[in-house]
Structures are given as structure tokens and as C-alpha cells.
Amino acid sequence: MCAFPNVTLVFLLALTVMSSLSITVNFDRAVKITAKRKIELESIFIECALNDMVRISAPMISEHDEYYLSAPPYGDTTKLELHAPKLLNKNNTHFHKNTALKYIFIKDIKALVNHEKNYHVFTSKSFGKKLKHLKPNEFMIGPLTEENYGNWVLSVYTKGHGEWIELFQVITLAITEPAVIEPQYPVLKIGDTFNLSFAYSLPAIETCEVIAPQWTFDRFFERTLGNFDKCGFSIPNVTKDDEGLWKIIGVGRIIHTGRVRLRVLGPYVKGDNTP
Structure with missing residues (x-):
């Protein structure tokens, strides 16, 4: 964990940035707060790539909240040194312009900002610039590795009428x-078998999906056992309807996607759906 004036930065893995800054974070197994009530906030779905970095703004309720972040796959938890900026401070006019107010009900009305x-x-190339503009309620995750794939849980503990309340966000x-x-x-001829797969084996592959061209309906295919860990598929007896863009989606430690365009030689026959 690395603290700078008016900036709090959290990385959730050991890394070296720009060859001069080394940051490590140690996880605590348990949160030392017992919440009397839990409230789920709207979840966030973030599409990203390996080695990307993600900047996340934590929700704010008061200046005395406590923040914890649980990481996949085992739910290791670390405390985040975040706090809500003073919204009425004249120096926070930029923050004011980029905030949205939402209201939640916790025995009384509180503003969730x-x-x-x-x-x-x-990308990690922008690390220095992003660091300078990091706000007191923001943290970063990255550079991303396969171990970072999955559901993180951000918990905000606030007090209502003297009791701890947990607001959590997936x-x-x-x-x-x-x-x-x-x-x-x-490039195939009508009647040939179309075999396609990833060019390399995927680590810990769990599911594979093949997506045919949009004008191909109810197309029969089978998994090729010899290429199971490469998401191999076999489409027999191709026709002109099979011509076009084919996609493979494989889910292992992360999501792998590939696409290839099939060309089928031969004349169009009655019943073809391709114009």
C-alpha cells in the first residue's frame, strides 16, 4: 500500500511499475467488524484485458466509513485506506462536477455519493498520470493477471444509530x-468437414462455445476430443450457408475469444440463405 498527499493507492498484487516503484499488499483473512445489517449496492461489470489497470471509485456515505476489498478466488480481504473528500471544500470543485447523488434508506435517509x-x-503506461489525479475515495487494481479474473467484493462499513451497517458491491x-x-x-468445398480450434491449449479450460454466422440456423457440430483443451469443433458437410465469420469463446482462468472467416467454394443451390 502506498500513500501520497491527497491520494490513496491500492494494488492487489506484488508488482513493479516504471522499474522504480515496488508495491506489495498483505491480505487479512477476516474483517474485524460485525455488521447488524447488510445492503447490496448495484453491481459493476468491467470488461478488461491482461495487463490492464482498473481505477474504481468507492461509494461514500460519511467521512468515517471503513472500506474492505475481497479478491477472487478465495476471498482474501484487505482494508483500504480510503475516505470521502469534503464535498463543500472549495478545492473540490472538479470532484463536485463529476459526482452523482443516489439515496439509500438506512433507518434514515443518507446520501450515497x-x-x-x-x-x-x-494501460499501465498511464500509471503516472492516473496516480496524480487519484481521488481520496479511489483505488486501483492491476496490472491484471489471470488470478484477478472473477468477482471482487467491495464492502463499506458505516454507522447508523450507533450500529455498523455493511454496504457491499460486487x-x-x-x-x-x-x-x-x-x-x-x-477455404473449403461444399460437402467438406470444417475443423476449427484455438491454435494452442488453454489453461484449466472449463467451457467452450462456437458461434456460427448469423444466417446459419441449428447447425450441427461436435467437439473434437483430440482438441478438447483447445476448444476444437467439427462441422460436417459444409454448405454455402456456412460461409462467413465463425467465433470461438473459451473460458478457463480468463475468457479467450477468436474469430475466423470461412470461405466455401461451389455454386449456390436452392435453399441457400446467403444472398
């Missing part, structure tokens, strides 16, 4: 990496 867009994805990091499909330039 957050930015209009409470997250931003950028933050899903959907890390997607482009992948090469083989063959890269498939």
Missing part, C-alpha cells in the same frame, strides 16, 4: 484475451 462513471480501464472483472484460431484462412 459516487462518480457518474465509477470505474475506468487503462465488482466483476471479465478479463478477455484475443486468441488465434486455426486454420486462419479456411
Whole structure:
């Protein structure tokens, strides 16, 4: 954890940035607060790529809230040294212009303040610039690795009538990496079998999906056992209707996506849906 004047920065893995700044964070296994009530806030779904960085704005209720962040896959938790800026401070006019007020009911009405867009994805090359403009209620995750894929949980503990209340928000990091499909330039004849797969094996593959061209309906295909860890598929007896863009989506530690355009040689016949 690294603190700067008016800036709090949290990285959730050991890393070296710009070869001169090394940051490590130690996780605590348990939160030492017992909340009498839990309230779920609107979840966030963030699409990103390997080595990206994510800046997230934590919701604010009062200046005395406590923040904790649980990381996948095991829910290791760390305390974030965040705080709400003084909104009436004349020096916070820029913050004022980029906030949106939402109201929640916790035995009484309290203002829940957050930015209009409470997250931003950028490359590690922009680290220095983003660091300078980091606000007191913001933190960063990254550079992203496969271990960061999944559901994070941001918990805000605030007091209402002397009792702790937990407001929690699920933050899903959907890390997607482009992948090469083989063959890269498939050209087949009508009646041939179309075999396609990723060009390399995926680590800990769980699910594979093939998406046919939009004008292909109820297309029969089967998984090729020899290429199971490469998301291999076999489409027999191709027709002109199969010509077009095919996609493979494979989910392992992260999401892998690839696409390839199939060309089918031969004349159009009656019943073809392709114009």
C-alpha cells in the first residue's frame, strides 16, 4: 500500500511499475467488524484485458466509513485506506462536477455519493498520470493477471444509530484475451468437414462455445476430443450457408475469444440463405 498527499493507492498484487516503484499488499483473512445489517449496492461489470489497470471509485456515505476489498478466488480481504473528500471544500470543485447523488434508506435517509462513471480501464503506461489525479475515495487494481479474473467484493462499513451497517458491491472483472484460431484462412468445398480450434491449449479450460454466422440456423457440430483443451469443433458437410465469420469463446482462468472467416467454394443451390 502506498500513500501520497491527497491520494490513496491500492494494488492487489506484488508488482513493479516504471522499474522504480515496488508495491506489495498483505491480505487479512477476516474483517474485524460485525455488521447488524447488510445492503447490496448495484453491481459493476468491467470488461478488461491482461495487463490492464482498473481505477474504481468507492461509494461514500460519511467521512468515517471503513472500506474492505475481497479478491477472487478465495476471498482474501484487505482494508483500504480510503475516505470521502469534503464535498463543500472549495478545492473540490472538479470532484463536485463529476459526482452523482443516489439515496439509500438506512433507518434514515443518507446520501450515497459516487462518480457518474465509477470505474475506468487503462494501460499501465498511464500509471503516472492516473496516480496524480487519484481521488481520496479511489483505488486501483492491476496490472491484471489471470488470478484477478472473477468477482471482487467491495464492502463499506458505516454507522447508523450507533450500529455498523455493511454496504457491499460486487465488482466483476471479465478479463478477455484475443486468441488465434486455426486454420486462419479456411477455404473449403461444399460437402467438406470444417475443423476449427484455438491454435494452442488453454489453461484449466472449463467451457467452450462456437458461434456460427448469423444466417446459419441449428447447425450441427461436435467437439473434437483430440482438441478438447483447445476448444476444437467439427462441422460436417459444409454448405454455402456456412460461409462467413465463425467465433470461438473459451473460458478457463480468463475468457479467450477468436474469430475466423470461412470461405466455401461451389455454386449456390436452392435453399441457400446467403444472398
